[in-house]
Amino acid sequence: MQSRLRQLCESYEELPKLSLGAPKLSLGRTAKVSMNYYFSKNYLDEKNIQQEPMRNGAGLGMAELGAQHKDVVVLAADTAESSRAHYFAEKFPERFIQVGVAEQNLTGVASGLAYDGKVPYAVTYAAFLIGRAWEPIRTTVAYPENHVVFVSSHAGLATGPDGPTHQMTEDIAITRCLPGFTVIAPCDAEQARKAVLASYPMKGPVYIRNCREKTPVFTTKKTPFEVGKAQVLRSGTDVTAIGHGYMVYWLLQVAEELKDKISLEVINLHTVKPLDAQTLVTSAKKTGKVFCAEDHNIIGGMGSAVAELLAEKFPVPVFRHGVRDVFAESGSAKELWGKYGLDKEGTKKILLEFLRNVK
Amino acid sequence: MQNYTIQELEKKANEIRQDIIKLLLEAGSGHSAGPLGMADIFTALYFRVLKHNPEKPKWKDRDRLILSNGHIVPVRYVAMAHAGYFPKSELKTFRKINSKLEGHPSYKKLPAVETSSGPLGEGLSQACGFALSAKMDGAKHRVWCLTSDGEHQEGMTWEAAMLASKYRLTNLTQIIDRNNIQIDGVTEDIMPLEPLAEKYRAFGWHVIEMNPHDMEEVVSTLEGVEGIQEKPVCIIANTIPGKGVSFMENDYKWHGVTPNAEQAKAALRELRGAA
Incomplete structure (x- = not known):
């Protein structure tokens, strides 16, 4: 019975063996910010930092790949223009396919291209790309392990005035539950570009999640990026704060604002699957408390993934901060962040409450 | 592939039908009517029309055969075994644990099936992807997509039908298994499809109606599509579900069930008698 249980556990998620040394990229306890990350100058200055939508970076990445590889389609x-597929389409019209308002067909055609050896990038809004075509994704891409890269725009409440029909807050949940899927949620436009470039030589299905709204670009061309390797952007000892997408930026700001009272370890968990178990468990062992922040439903999102991992490997209190199992509403991204607690102030408040409750 | 004569193809189709009955009896679950109805077309494809090489299933210039309605895969497995893709003895493993012959075809277990399929309405989109890929490469092979009539109730099929026409996928041929039945009954009761040929013409396809149980007509139709250069081709094959086994023919109740030992014996007796 026990060996059967072990077998089941081993087949589940195929976690890398844990060696609990210090994470490679962390500078250790004394350093507040790891300079290995080459952040943009004065990156914490929200008023003056360059702001750009992640979808722009993803679009640029696809156009770059098109120039490098003839098999990229x-x-x-x-939604070619609003999801920035048109950067590629303008340069490589012979390798650009416009399927019209037909996301199931988008997936099926991409699958056929992948079966035949091409590297297809299927691009549209997250709600339709992942939500509308989920079963074709499961059957025609995930099950046969086809290398199709799904690149979204308009993920999360950051979508803004289009309202809940277009604010996709379940996409991470329904991609990460599919065997073999890699799920990436970049922290800014530059990382979105790098994620697209990094996806080309990978195997199997990949999802790269991008937002519509302009968000701070705090990483630079020199900032390293490796799929599956969480980034400890700031070392700390009191609590581990994990984010993906633009919320990583709020966490860095909150860490700076609270630095005299609380030592926050900030992790950019850009790859939600496969999880970087080693980095996460190492950090949880150090701080004993984990706070996850994301523009996604708290059910099934990155916070769930982290909680699942730690429940098995190193149980500590975990708080999932995000969209609390509701459909939101129309409004500007900024207004929505404020109302639903996803802005810097809301995140800070909820983090402090969590810390009060676990002490 | 050896160039079979019409008589040899007819004989092969009968053998394939017998092996379908044996495989279904052994499996104890699966679909009977569809595979029997499509036996003549699969025989013509694997033993005459397709460019393929069972010893090199991934040969790059092969024709791609995409089976959209994966539930009729017994006829494909039997045809493939007869063509030499794997030993006939493996047919006994259909739908059993550790077999590569999944209940619905699995690309990972048997790459020669080209795609995994089962959920309906998805094959034509994938065939469009294969056809686009071939066009981008300037490749000369043909993409064949076999679909059912029932799966034309899926919107995705029509999304693909529009795309094939838009991109002038003249290297794509679809064969619709128009057997008029689906699980719950007769297609025209469940959700009418007619006028199917007119619909395809309106979607920009070259439509041919075919008697799929006349081997001469099957071969001449399938070999003739090469000459159609303007549009993607849609062959509507007016199949008889359960063809060759009188008590199964045209009865929708045989869509998703298999014969018991006695029924299988009767079916084999009838097929042997017709050989």
Whole structure:
């Protein structure tokens, strides 16, 4: 019975063996910010930092890949311009496929191209790309392990005034539950570009999640990026704060604001699957408390993934901060962040409450 | 592939039908009517029409055969075994644990099936992807997509039908298994499909109606598509579900069930008698 249980556990998620040394990129307890990350100058200055939507970076990445590799094909579903597939389409019209308003077909055609040896990038809004075509993704891409890269725009409440139909807050949940999927949620436009470039030589299905709204670009061309390797952006000892997407930026700001009272370890968990178990468990062992922040439903998102991992490997209190199992509403991204607690102030408040409760 | 004569193809189709009955009896679950109805077309494809090489299933110039309605895969497995893709003895493992012959075809277990399929309405989109890929490469092979009539109730099929026409996928041929039945009954009761040929013409396809149980007509139709250069081709094959086994023919109740030992014996007796 016990060996059967072990077998089941081993087949589940195939976690890398844990060696609990210090994470490679962390500078240790004394350093507040790891300079290995080459952040943009004065990156914590929100007023003056360059702001750009992640979808722009993803679009640039696809256009770069098109120039490098003849087998890259980009497919769009009537949102080529707003999801930035048109950067590629303008340069490589012969390898650009416009399927119209038909996300299931987008997936099926991408699958056929991948079966035949091409590297297709299927691009549209997250709600339709992942939500509308989920079963075709499961059957025609995930099950046969086809290397199709799904690149979204318009993920999360950051989508803004289009309202809940377009604010996709379940996409991470329904991609990470599919065997073999790699799920990446970049922290800014530059990282979105790098994620797209990094996805080309990978195997199997990949999802790269991008937002519509302009958000701070705090990483630079020199900032390293490796799929599956969480980034300890700031070392700390009191609590581990994990984010993906633009919320990583709020966490860095909160860490700076609270630095005299609380030592926050900030992790950019850009790859939600496969999880970097070693980095996460190492940090949880050090701080004993984990706070996850994301623009996604708290059910099934990155916070869930972290909680699942730590429940098995090193149980500590985990708080999942995000969209609390509701459909939101129309409004500007900024207004929505404020109302639903996803801005810097809301995040800080909820983090402090969590710390009061676990002490 | 050896160039079979019409008579040899007819004989092969009968053998394939017998092996389908044996495989279904052994499996104890699966679909009977569809595989029997499509036996003539699969025989013509694997033993005459397709460019393929069972010894090199991934040969790059092969024709791609995409089976969208994966539930009729017994006829494909039997045809493939007869063509030499794997030993006939493996047919006994269909739907059993540790077999590469999954209940619905699995690309990872048997790459020669080209795609995993089962959920309906998805094959034509994938075939479009294969056809686009071939066009980008200037490749000369043909993409064949076999679909069912029932899966034309799926919107995704029509999304793909529009795309094939838009991109002038003249290297794509679809064969619809128009057997008029689906699980719950007769297609025209469940959700009418007619006028199917007119719909495809309106979607920009070259439509041919075919008697799929006349081997001469099957071969001449399938070999003739090469000459159609303007549009993607849609062959509507007016199949008889359960063809060759009188008590199964045209009865929708045989869509998703298999014969018991006695029924299998009767079916084999009838097929042997017709050989």
